[in-house]
Amino acid sequence: MGDRAPAPSRILVIDDEPGNVRLLERFLTDAGYHDVQSTTDPRQALALYQTFQPDLILLDLMMPYLDGVAVIQTLAIPENVYLPVLVLTADVTLEARQRALAAGAKDFLTKPFDRLEVLLRIKNLLDTRRLYLELDRHNRSLEQTVEERTQQFLRSEKLATMGSLLAGVAHELNNPLAVLMGQTHLMREVVQDGALRARADQISAAAERCARIVRNFLALARQQPPERHRLVLNEVVREAVELLAYELRTDNVEVVLDLAEGLPILWGDAHQLHQVVVNLVANAHQAMRGSTVRRIRLATRFDRERTRVRLEIADTGPGIPPDIQAKIFEPFFTTKPPGHGTGLGLSLCQGIVEEHGGTITVVSGAGAGAVFHIEFPLPAPAPPGPPTPAAGAPVSSALPPIGAKAILVVDDEVEIAGVLAEALERLGHHVEVASGGGRALELLTQRAYDLVISDTKMPGVDGVALYGEIARRFPVLRERVVFLTGDVLDPEKRAFIERTGAPFLTKPFDVQEVRRVVHQVLARDAPSAPRQ
Ligand SMILES: Nc1ncnc2c1ncn2[C@@H]1O[C@H](COP(=O)(O)OP(=O)(O)OP(=O)(O)O)[C@@H](O)[C@H]1O
Ligand SMILES: [Mg+2]
Numbered sequence: 001m002g003d004r005a006p007a008p009s010r011i012l013v014i015d016d017e018p019g020n021v022r023l024l025e026r027f028l029t030d031a032g033y034h035d036v037q038s039t040t041d042p043r044q045a046l047a048l049y050q051t052f053q054p055d056l057i058l059l060d061l062m063m064p065y066l067d068g069v070a071v072i073q074t075l076a077i078p079e080n081v082y083l084p085v086l087v088l089t090a091d092v093t094l095e096a097r098q099r100a101l102a103a104g105a106k107d108f109l110t111k112p113f114d115r116l117e118v119l120l121r122i123k124n125l126l127d128t129r130r131l132y133l134e135l136d137r138h139n140r141s142l143e144q145t146v147e148e149r150t151q152q153f154l155r156s157e158k159l160a161t162m163g164s165l166l167a168g169v170a171h172e173l174n175n176p177l178a179v180l181m182g183q184t185h186l187m188r189e190v191v192q193d194g195a196l197r198a199r200a201d202q203i204s205a206a207a208e209r210c211a212r213i214v215r216n217f218l219a220l221a222r223q224q225p226p227e228r229h230r231l232v233l234n235e236v237v238r239e240a241v242e243l244l245a246y247e248l249r250t251d252n253v254e255v256v257l258d259l260a261e262g263l264p265i266l267w268g269d270a271h272q273l274h275q276v277v278v279n280l281v282a283n284a285h286q287a288m289r290g291s292t293v294r295r296i297r298l299a300t301r302f303d304r305e306r307t308r309v310r311l312e313i314a315d316t317g318p319g320i321p322p323d324i325q326a327k328i329f330e331p332f333f334t335t336k337p338p339g340h341g342t343g344l345g346l347s348l349c350q351g352i353v354e355e356h357g358g359t360i361t362v363v364s365g366a367g368a369g370a371v372f373h374i375e376f377p378l379p380a381p382a383p384p385g386p387p388t389p390a391a392g393a394p395v396s397s398a399l400p401p402i403g404a405k406a407i408l409v410v411d412d413e414v415e416i417a418g419v420l421a422e423a424l425e426r427l428g429h430h431v432e433v434a435s436g437g438g439r440a441l442e443l444l445t446q447r448a449y450d451l452v453i454s455d456t457k458m459p460g461v462d463g464v465a466l467y468g469e470i471a472r473r474f475p476v477l478r479e480r481v482v483f484l485t486g487d488v489l490d491p492e493k494r495a496f497i498e499r500t501g502a503p504f505l506t507k508p509f510d511v512q513e514v515r516r517v518v519h520q521v522l523a524r525d526a527p528s529a530p531r532q
Pocket of ligand 2: 279282341344346
């Protein structure tokens with residue numbers, strides 16, 4: 001063995017002969033073991049063992065009061081602790097060795113000692129102990145990892161089960177929600193009385209919130225991989241903010257958009273990213289309820305060096321205390337009272353962002369608001385084609401006059417059709433309603449329409465079949481169909497709609513959004529519908 005200083009190890013020497021003790025101490029100190037304690041009274045062994053907590057015990061076998069074997073028994077070293085006892089003995093009888101071994105000794109040294117042999121045994125035993133401890137540490141961290149993963153798995157299992165149960169309920173809520181949102185919107189437009197308007201606003205905000213909960217649950221339950229297209233992040237941000245604009249304005253929240261020009265195109269699911277922005281803005285809005293300054297700043301940037309597109313959402317709310325920052329992304333973690341938060345928003349955001357290969361983090365100092373940072377990697381090889389806009393292609397929010405048009409609304413839900421009809425009639429259009437695809441085809445043969453807005457899921461002739469017939473029999477209308485879809489759109493239907501290039505709106509829809517999309521389609525440079 002070399003003269004290198006061994007790792008600091010504590011060694012306890014128990015021998016009734018002071019000469020032996022001194023000799024061993026010298027060997028040990030010379031070899032660099034400085035943390036050594038010793039006793040010549042075996043009755044002190046237990047107390048020393050407990051206070052000193054040695055890594056190795058050198059133990060004489062033949063001692064008065066307590067012999068070595070008795071000492072080992074008193075120490076009662078637990079079996080799962082590798083604490084080596086090296087027995088020092090002049091008694092070389094087989095019987096003595098067997099007794100020591102049976103009591104738990106790990107090795108023997110015969111007196112008189114050979115220095116090299118003593119040090120070699122000591123080193124080997126300490127090395128073994130060190131390896132044992134490392135292994136033990138490793139095992140523990142593995143156990144901990146397994147435990148954490150199991151918990152994660154159970155959480156996601158719980159989420160999946162709960163999610164699919166709730167998804168069914170949530171889905172059923174979408175139609176009544178669409179009616180509620182639509183009717184309140186229409187009411188707000190005509191009501192003059194300020195107090196009534198305020199009531200309408202409250203109903204509207206509550207309905208929006210329900211819609212958001214439903215969307216979150218459905219998204220979690222489905223946990224679909226993103227449906228990727230080329231997209232422009234700024235557009236997603238603008239649309240999401242527009243969706244919440246009314247709620248924010250009525251609550252005196254200032255929205256600052258600081259969107260960088262010429263951001264590279266991303267490859268992602270616009271609907272999912274839209275949800276991320278909506279959830280983060282909703283959180284910021286909720287957090288600022290008690291703040292005097294209420295401002296949300298959404299900034300996009302291109303990080304050229306790291307080839308990432310960044311989105312930052314900052315608010316002037318109270319911020320997030322450091323001790324809960326690590327928890328806010330966990331599903332069901334919420335600080336909101338029951339009925340005000342499900343705790344799913346951020347976990348959903350994180351899921352979506354990570355599915356896109358991105359990261360989401362939060363920075364928040366006490367009282368200084370919260371800033372959520374999102375980063376997306378750029379797509380590796382640029383996929384071909386133009387950016388695909390989110391539902392409802394980007395349109396300007398101010399609707400230039402377009403003149404009265406004839407619109408056919410097709411939906412088997414009478415109340416939904418009613419809301420749509422009224423919303424469009426108020427813009428001066430002439431609207432007729434068909435309760436199904438079959439009736440729609442009848443009406444289409446009777447007069448000319450400039451646009452058809454149709455549900456996709458209807459008994460009998462559904463939206464897909466209706467589109468097929470329209471394309472065949474009224475080709476001029478082919479480019480003038482807007483679909484309304486439920487939230488659970490099977491992939492085939494979605495692919496079909498995407499192939500048609502027709503815009504589609506998801507229920508529950510926002511009335512203003514419906515108007516924008518309709519307007520945009522009507523404003524297209526198409527030949528006006530021939531009158532039949
Ligand atoms: N901008 C913010 N400022 C302060 N706290 C925030 C902010 N965003 C999130 N939080 C904290 O993180 C928690 C979790 O947010 P998350 O969006 O996951 O759930 P929630 O908003 O409570 O409920 P849900 O979104 O399901 O309605 C919130 O309850 C809140 O304590
Ligand atoms: Mg939330």
